Amino acid sequence: MQHDASDRKSGTGRLIYLVGPSGSGKDSLIDASRERLAAAGVEIARRVITRSAEAKGEAAHGVTAEQFEALRAQGAFAMHWRANGLDYGIPLQVDQWLAAGRSVLVNGSRAYLAEARRRYPNLLAVLVEVRHEVLRERLLARGRESAEEIEQRLARNARLQALADPSLHVLDNSTTLETAVTALFTLLHDEGVLAQV
Numbered sequence: 001m002q003h004d005a006s007d008r009k010s011g012t013g014r015l016i017y018l019v020g021p022s023g024s025g026k027d028s029l030i031d032a033s034r035e036r037l038a039a040a041g042v043e044i045a046r047r048v049i050t051r052s053a054e055a056k057g058e059a060a061h062g063v064t065a066e067q068f069e070a071l072r073a074q075g076a077f078a079m080h081w082r083a084n085g086l087d088y089g090i091p092l093q094v095d096q097w098l099a100a101g102r103s104v105l106v107n108g109s110r111a112y113l114a115e116a117r118r119r120y121p122n123l124l125a126v127l128v129e130v131r132h133e134v135l136r137e138r139l140l141a142r143g144r145e146s147a148e149e150i151e152q153r154l155a156r157n158a159r160l161q162a163l164a165d166p167s168l169h170v171l172d173n174s175t176t177l178e179t180a181v182t183a184l185f186t187l188l189h190d191e192g193v194l195a196q197v
């Protein structure tokens with residue numbers, strides 16, 4: 001790992017690996033927490049996704065399948081996975097932030113959690129949960145996917161729920177976003193991620 005000469009901090013930052021069903025509100029929670037996270041020195045990884053940049057609902061970097069494969073082959077990703085018919089990559093910059101002692105929040109995949117933990121044994125795994133009936137309503141209201149794609153996402157959720165990892169810290173987002181934001185910051189504080197602020 002290359003260290004920038006200007007890095008003043010030593011030690012490793014904490015990877016905050018945020019997961020949850022599609023539509024549970026991960027992007028909304030990240031957006032609503034963005035300023036406070038920045039003020040606390042927590043970086044947010046920008047995902048690379050083989051989804052059109054015009055797609056509603058996320059500040060991700062949209063690339064073609066060919067561009068994604070070229071980036072992967074160059075070693076541009078710290079982590080990558082495939083889900084819901086799409087490829088997702090987390091830029092290598094995450095490792096530089098962690099090495100510089102900065103904590104980093106990543107919008108992750110539940111199916112990739114075991115591999116992420118293998119690479120980052122100290123990660124803080126956070127699960128955003130929403131009551132089942134609320135989840136379907138929110139996916140439909142968001143309107144990013146077709147009805148068929150939404151049913152596939154709900155079916156994937158039912159399958160992955162059965163594999164729930166006991167080490168996940170659960171945040172409920174069935175009520176207001178403010179409630180979930182408060183729960184996230186309470187958790188980050190309790191885990192010592194925000195200890196210096």
Ligand SMILES: Nc1ncnc2c1ncn2[C@@H]1O[C@H](COP(=O)(O)OP(=O)(O)OP(=O)(O)O)[C@@H](O)[C@H]1O
Pocket residue numbers: 020021022023024025026027028029057058138139141142173174175176177178
């Ligand atoms: N607490 C909330 N109350 C009402 N609506 C919410 C709440 N949280 C999120 N939403 C809405 O639910 C929809 C899904 O949220 P969002 O896109 O953030 O989910 P996500 O977990 O990032 O999904 P994906 O993994 O598919 O990108 C959005 O339309 C969002 O505005």
Ligand SMILES: O=P(O)(O)OC[C@H]1O[C@H](OP(=O)(O)O)[C@H](O)[C@@H]1O
Pocket residue numbers: 019020021022023026058083084086088107108109110111112156160
């Ligand atoms: O179902 P699991 O494995 O948790 O996650 C699969 C992927 O799908 C969702 O992304 P989006 O809905 O395409 O934005 C998640 O953010 C994750 O990256």
